[in-house]
Each structure stands twice: as C-alpha cells, then as structure tokens.
Amino acid sequence: MIRKSIGLLAGMLVTVAVYAAGAQLRADHPDSYTVRRGDTLWSISARFLSKPWLWPEIWQANPQVHNPHLIYPGDVLDLSFVNGGPALKLEPSIHREGEAIPAIPVDQLKPFLKDSRVVDPDEVKNAPYVMGFEEGDLTGTAGRNLYVRHIDAQPGQRWAIVRPTHVFRTYGGDEAQESDEMAANLVDSDVATTNSPWQEEWATDIGRSTPNHAFRGKTLAMEVTVIGEAEVLRGGDPATLLLLNSKMEIRAGDRLMPIDDNPYDPYYYPHPPKSMPQNGRVIAFAQERLTQVGPNDVVVLSIGSKDGVDNGTTFSLWQPGEQVPDDVAHNSWTRYDHKFVTLPDEYIGHVMIFRTFDRVSYGVVMDGLKPVQIGARVKMPE
Structure with missing residues (x-):
C-alpha cells in the first residue's frame, strides 16, 4: 500500500x-x-x-x-x-x-465528452423530431427557423439537436435477431416516417460498431451525436424553433434532446473497480472502421453505471485465447476431427473509463503491449 x-x-x-x-x-x-x-x-x-x-x-x-x-x-x-x-x-x-x-490526454477525448451521448433506443424513438423548415427549405442552416413535433417547451428554452450514429450491442450472437428486429422497428416507426435522409443511412449503419456481424448480440444502447442547438420561439405542435448553430445541415427526422450543461468531469482519478462486472467486453471503437486500436484510442465497453462503473475506473484488457487444434493429442487429416483447445487469455494493457452511461461506457486505452481488438475482456487491473 x-x-x-x-x-x-x-x-x-x-x-x-x-x-x-x-x-x-x-x-x-x-x-x-x-x-x-x-x-x-x-x-x-x-x-x-x-x-x-x-x-x-x-x-x-x-x-x-x-x-x-x-x-x-x-x-x-x-x-x-x-x-x-x-x-x-x-x-x-x-x-x-x-x-x-x-x-490523461483530455484533448483527444473532447469529442466524446461533449458531442456524444449514449441513451436507450426508446428515448430516441420517443424524442421530439424536426419535421420541416422555414419557407420549404430542404435542410436547416443557422439563423433559419425549423419546425418540431411533439416538443413540450416554453419560448426561450434551448435544445440540442442529435442524430443517431451507432447501436451498441453485447458481444455474442445469441440475441442478434432480436436486436436487428428492434432496430428495424425503430427506423420504421410512425415517429420516424418523415422520409428523412438519415433513416436509410442509419438502417445500413446498424451493427457497424462491430466489424464482424457474427458477433452482434442484444442491443445495449444507442449513441447519438449533438449536431446543433436551437431555441424555442413559439410553442405548439409543430413548435417553431430558431436554429442557433450546427455542425452540419439539419435534416427532417433529426431528434431533439435537452441540453446537458455538465456532460463530463473536469478531472479523472484512476482507481480499481469497486466490484468486478460480469463479462465486460470491448464492443466498439470510436473510429468504427478500424479493426484494432492502441494507446490513447477510445473504446466502448459493454458495462456502465448500473454495473458499478464510474469515471476513472481502471481495468486491464485481455485478448480471449484462440481455439486451436491439438494435433499431438488427436492427430487427424480432417479439420472436423481435431480436438480443439482454448489457449489462455493474453494481456493487452490498461483502459480507463472517462464517461459512463447506464449500460455502456467510453474508455481510453492508456498503455498496451499489443493492439486491442473487438471482444477484448476487462479484468482487475492487477
């Protein structure tokens, strides 16, 4: 000690x-x-x-x-x-x-601290949504009005405009079909029938957070990215809002959520987990088109605040051992007759949680002996 x-x-x-x-x-x-x-x-x-x-x-x-x-x-x-x-x-x-x-290298984490949120898919499904724009514009730009349905707000209130980017799933395929059906229902729901361009993009994006679709499991949560901010001018259904700023063109179908004034902690204090969550895995990378990452890269873990994880919780990462044939114990010319043995897990490095949600969390890889891959297990930092 x-x-x-x-x-x-x-x-x-x-x-x-x-x-x-x-x-x-x-x-x-x-x-x-x-x-x-x-x-x-x-x-x-x-x-x-x-x-x-x-x-x-x-x-x-x-x-x-x-x-x-x-x-x-x-x-x-x-x-x-x-x-x-x-x-x-x-x-x-x-x-x-x-x-x-x-x-820790906070500057590299700011996009995930300020602009990203992870919520329950039903929260996205039931959120107010953009249905149209001033003078029949096809998209929204700063300084123009937009019209929002099912928003309960008073003039002067500010709202964040968000767009779904990822669906996070558990590591494993037993419940993949259930997950896909849920996602399809969300895309095709009556709330999302505004023919918004992002619907088709998002539908093809389902499961993109796992490079191999065979690893898709039960849906844990949905990531949305804050793409703009609007202020309520007049209530009603639809309500009229002024688009204050945006990082990209606002489209019909984009959702609105309350602004989070304190989205992250200013300081981080690494510490071991209070209790070890069950079957914590790396389920996605921040840069989804990568197949492996290293130190200072951001990963998504399948554990969150409901598992006792908080900001600063530090784990070691271990790559699951591969299944390989034991030709010595069971020699055979055919692959299907081999006796397969699971090799021991291999130590990779450390990951520190810097933002938590109910069932998933963002972590930054702090150090490592080898690249981190999807499916890596989390264990006690010892």
Whole structure:
C-alpha cells in the first residue's frame, strides 16, 4: 500500500513520501525526470511505477493544497530514499509556462465528452423530431427557423439537436435477431416516417460498431451525436424553433434532446473497480472502421453505471485465447476431427473509463503491449 503526501508551494521543494514495496517501482526507473510538454500524470508515473494506474496514491495533496495536480513542464522529479523507502522530490520550475499537465490526454477525448451521448433506443424513438423548415427549405442552416413535433417547451428554452450514429450491442450472437428486429422497428416507426435522409443511412449503419456481424448480440444502447442547438420561439405542435448553430445541415427526422450543461468531469482519478462486472467486453471503437486500436484510442465497453462503473475506473484488457487444434493429442487429416483447445487469455494493457452511461461506457486505452481488438475482456487491473 502506498502512502503519500504532496504539496505544491511556489519556490519550495516538496517531498512525496512513497512508502511502498520495492516491487511497486520499475526496475528501470529513472533517478530523475524533467516534465515535458505532452506528458500526463499517467505517463510520468509509468516511468517510475510498475502499476501506473496507482498514480493518485502518489500525487495526492496535503489538505491545505487546493489542487494536487499543478505540475508544469520544466518541473523536475527526483527519486530518493527516506527512512529506507523511496520518495519523490518535486522541484517546481522558476519560470512556469503554459498549462499544467493533465492526468490523461483530455484533448483527444473532447469529442466524446461533449458531442456524444449514449441513451436507450426508446428515448430516441420517443424524442421530439424536426419535421420541416422555414419557407420549404430542404435542410436547416443557422439563423433559419425549423419546425418540431411533439416538443413540450416554453419560448426561450434551448435544445440540442442529435442524430443517431451507432447501436451498441453485447458481444455474442445469441440475441442478434432480436436486436436487428428492434432496430428495424425503430427506423420504421410512425415517429420516424418523415422520409428523412438519415433513416436509410442509419438502417445500413446498424451493427457497424462491430466489424464482424457474427458477433452482434442484444442491443445495449444507442449513441447519438449533438449536431446543433436551437431555441424555442413559439410553442405548439409543430413548435417553431430558431436554429442557433450546427455542425452540419439539419435534416427532417433529426431528434431533439435537452441540453446537458455538465456532460463530463473536469478531472479523472484512476482507481480499481469497486466490484468486478460480469463479462465486460470491448464492443466498439470510436473510429468504427478500424479493426484494432492502441494507446490513447477510445473504446466502448459493454458495462456502465448500473454495473458499478464510474469515471476513472481502471481495468486491464485481455485478448480471449484462440481455439486451436491439438494435433499431438488427436492427430487427424480432417479439420472436423481435431480436438480443439482454448489457449489462455493474453494481456493487452490498461483502459480507463472517462464517461459512463447506464449500460455502456467510453474508455481510453492508456498503455498496451499489443493492439486491442473487438471482444477484448476487462479484468482487475492487477
């Protein structure tokens, strides 16, 4: 168990006592390290610790220090030993420039923190929708009016305009047919009969989050992307809204949802799971056309807040062992007569959850020995 104390006071040397077993330190740890631009607390800790996800056990402030993470490029970390145990000594730079280094690469996560949501498919099905535009326009652009059905709102209220992008499913094919029928019903529902262009696109997108359709399972949730914002001018059905801004042309059939003023946490503190969820898997990649990803890439996991997962929860990723024939124990000329054996799972790296929803969560791959593939299992970070 690591105990700690760190206080960042201008112009002072600060010692971080790390009463840890020697195994916590990497065998190739440096004696000194100068913080550089682009570093994160995780990457720095990985230079000293064999378990970098334990960095909060080191970078913990004294009670009187407001922010424990104000470490800047140019600061120097020296490793020393006090009373038989290792200690990190931080020497703040005299002329600090730029922003403090983050805990994780937040800049790369912003699109998933601000612009994406994961909701129940029924929530999308029952959401208000755009049915038309001012003066018969075919699409909506900023500064023009649009007309929305089934919206209960007062003049002055602002709403987010969203468009479905992915359907997330469990890893496994037993309930694939049920999942496909649900998706088809949603696309063909009476709420979505506005002949909107996205319907056909979305229908062909069902299951795109899993490269191999044989792995499709039960629907967990639906991802939608915020593509614009509108303000209610007049109520009614349809109601009149002013399109304030948009990242793309708004189409008939796009849904509206309340604006989320606080979509994500500003800080992240890696920690092991409070309890281990059952059968957590990587079910999708943020860049859906990739077949494998690596450090700093975003993955979607089949576990969420209802499984006890919260922001900062850290898991290790393991690739399931392949089934291979044992030709020694059962020699045969035909493949179907082979005796197949499942090989052990192989360790890949660590993933840290940075945004959670009821049944799925976004995670960022923090480090890895090999690429992450769809179906990778999550286990305790040990």
